[in-house]
Amino acid sequence: MREQGFKTLHQATVAIDRPFTGSLRHAAFRAGRRCLSAYLSRSRRIWNHLPASLRRFSGDLYGRHLHALVRFQAERQQYFATFFLRNRPELELLRRLVDQRTPGSTINLLVLACSKGAEVYSIAWFLRTARPDLNFRIQAVDISQEIVDFAKRGIYSLANGDTGAMANDEDVHRNTQRDQNAWIFERMTADEMESLFEIQGDQAEVKPWIKQGISWLRGDAADPELPGILGPQDIVLAKNFLCHMKPSPAERCLRNIVRTVKPGGYLFVSGVDLDVRTRVARDLRWAPVKDLIREIHEGDVSLRRGWPLEYWGLEPFCDTRANCWIRYAAAFQIADIQ
Ligand SMILES: C[S@@+](CC[C@H](N)C(=O)[O-])C[C@H]1O[C@@H](n2cnc3c(N)ncnc32)[C@H](O)[C@@H]1O
Numbered sequence: 407m408r409e410q411g412f413k414t415l416h417q418a419t420v421a422i423d424r425p426f427t428g429s430l431r432h433a434a435f436r437a438g439r440r441c442l443s444a445y446l447s448r449s450r451r452i453w454n455h456l457p458a459s460l461r462r463f464s465g466d467l468y469g470r471h472l473h474a475l476v477r478f479q480a481e482r483q484q485y486f487a488t489f490f491l492r493n494r495p496e497l498e499l500l501r502r503l504v505d506q507r508t509p510g511s512t513i514n515l516l517v518l519a520c521s522k523g524a525e526v527y528s529i530a531w532f533l534r535t536a537r538p539d540l541n542f543r544i545q546a547v548d549i550s551q552e553i554v555d556f557a558k559r560g561i562y563s564l565a566n567g568d569t570g571a572m573a574n575d576e577d578v579h580r581n582t583q584r585d586q587n588a589w590i591f592e593r594m595t596a597d598e599m600e601s602l603f604e605i606q607g608d609q610a611e612v613k614p615w616i617k618q619g620i621s622w623l624r625g626d627a628a629d630p631e632l633p634g635i636l637g638p639q640d641i642v643l644a645k646n647f648l649c650h651m652k653p654s655p656a657e658r659c660l661r662n663i664v665r666t667v668k669p670g671g672y673l674f675v676s677g678v679d680l681d682v683r684t685r686v687a688r689d690l691r692w693a694p695v696k697d698l699i700r701e702i703h704e705g706d707v708s709l710r711r712g713w714p715l716e717y718w719g720l721e722p723f724c725d726t727r728a729n730c731w732i733r734y735a736a737a738f739q740i741a742d743i744q
Contacts, residue, residue: 442479446472450715466722473714473721477679480717484650486553487585488524489708490602491593495701496674497532499737500641502697503672509539516639516666518627519647520546522581523557523612524590529643531602531616545636547625556581558622560612562590564605578609588708628659638668646677646709649718657682664690667740676702676736677709680721684733694735700725703734 449472453461461469491497504513515533517526526546533542548554561575563582566589582590591599591610603610625632627644644663648656656679664686667673672695675683687694703723704710713719723734 439479442475446475446479449475453715466724469714470721473717473719476715476719477717482650482652482717484647485585486521486550486581487587488521488590488646489588489593490524490591491528491532491598492525493676493702493705494593495698495705496676496736497528499695499698499702500529500533500674501536503641504533504537504540507537507540510541512541512543513641514637514639514668515542515544516636516642517544517546518548518642518644518663518666520548520557520622521553522562522584522590523560523622525643525645526557526620527560527602527612527616530620534616535601542619544620545623545639546620547623547627547632547636549624549626551624553581554622554624560617562603562610564591564608564610575609627663628655630662632662633665636666638671639666640668640671641674642667642671643674644678645674646718648675648678648682653679653682657686660686661690664692664740669741670739672737672739674737676706677718677720680733684729687732687735687738690740692732692738692740694731695737695739696731696735699731699735702736 453469453472507513515529517529520526523546526544530542530544533540546554546557548557556577559578561578563575563579565579565583567583594602599605599610602612602616604613605611623636625635627647642663644660648660651659660675660678660682663675664673673692686692700723703720706720709718709720710722711719713721724730727733
């Protein structure tokens with residue numbers, strides 16, 4: 407910033423937009439970036455030292471401002487981290503939606519970006535327990551073949567962290583731990599563990615009745631051919647991967663994903679830049695599902711804890727915002743194939 411003579415972030419940022427010749431423009435851009443980094447690291451320190459009451463008192467305005475800058479600056483990266491029973495209110499909404507179906511109905515359900523399979527098995531266990539009379543045809547897709555192969559086995563290491571018990575299968579241990587900064591089972595009770603898994607030594611294997619009826623595929627959610635390959639779905643979940651893309655590709659991907667939902671079906675999409683989701687939802691006239699909206703928004707503690715200092719962090723629910731329903735809904739009913 408100094409070598410270009412910019413005294414403030416504003417000056418440096420405005421300078422980027424001026425018609426510089428190539429190298430000057432590049433230097434100004436780099437200076438603007440450096441300036442922004444310095445501003446952000448100071449702001450992070452301030453935020454971390456603010457008492458909780460003061461954070462709330464600021465009406466989260468300061469947090470929103472910080473989060474916008476963090477998202478602008480951050481390099482994005484995909485992760486495999488996931489949890490069993492990650493968002494309980496969301497499972498409850500799924501149950502309420504399928505509860506409207508008559509006994510014997512078939513429900514086509516698609517989980518995009520399924521990672522290690524924890525989300526898929528949680529849904530299969532929860533819904534089949536609630537409605538054993540329904541036939542759930544579940545497809546699970548991830549862009550990584552390696553993680554799809556691991557998910558399909560449905561065997562996880564119970565060791566928590568690298569210092570835990572020695573896993574008797576190194577591959578199971580490595581993949582279970584991959585990118586986790588917390589235990590993959592941390593949101594489950596002992597009773598739930600017993601109901602979902604067969605435990606043998608330091609490994610937990612998903613029970614056969616839960617695994618049954620799930621197809622595992624490698625695929626790219628952004629691939630325009632994917633909706634044709636998978637067929638129309640009653641319910642589609644696309645969670646916690648769009649936020650790891652820059653806004654433009656995330657928006658294109660989301661517009662592609664909705665093409666997998668059959669008219670009248672439901673799309674669950676979270677872990678995505680809220681501005682992107684709001685724009686697409688409005689533009690394509692999705693109907694937000696208001697049932698449990700706040701509980702679902704707040705239902706994944708790790709995302710809420712990441713705000714505002716992580717680009718993937720989730721802003722607090724604010725019911726005084728004008729566009730509150732569409733901004734915070736994580737589930738939408740889709741009227742027409744877009
Ligand atoms: C953080 S995990 C999310 C797992 C799970 N959906 C959840 O919410 O717990 C992100 C996953 O998205 C996958 N992914 C990233 N880009 C994708 C794409 N374009 N199509 C399908 N999967 C993708 C990654 O391979 C990774 O397994």
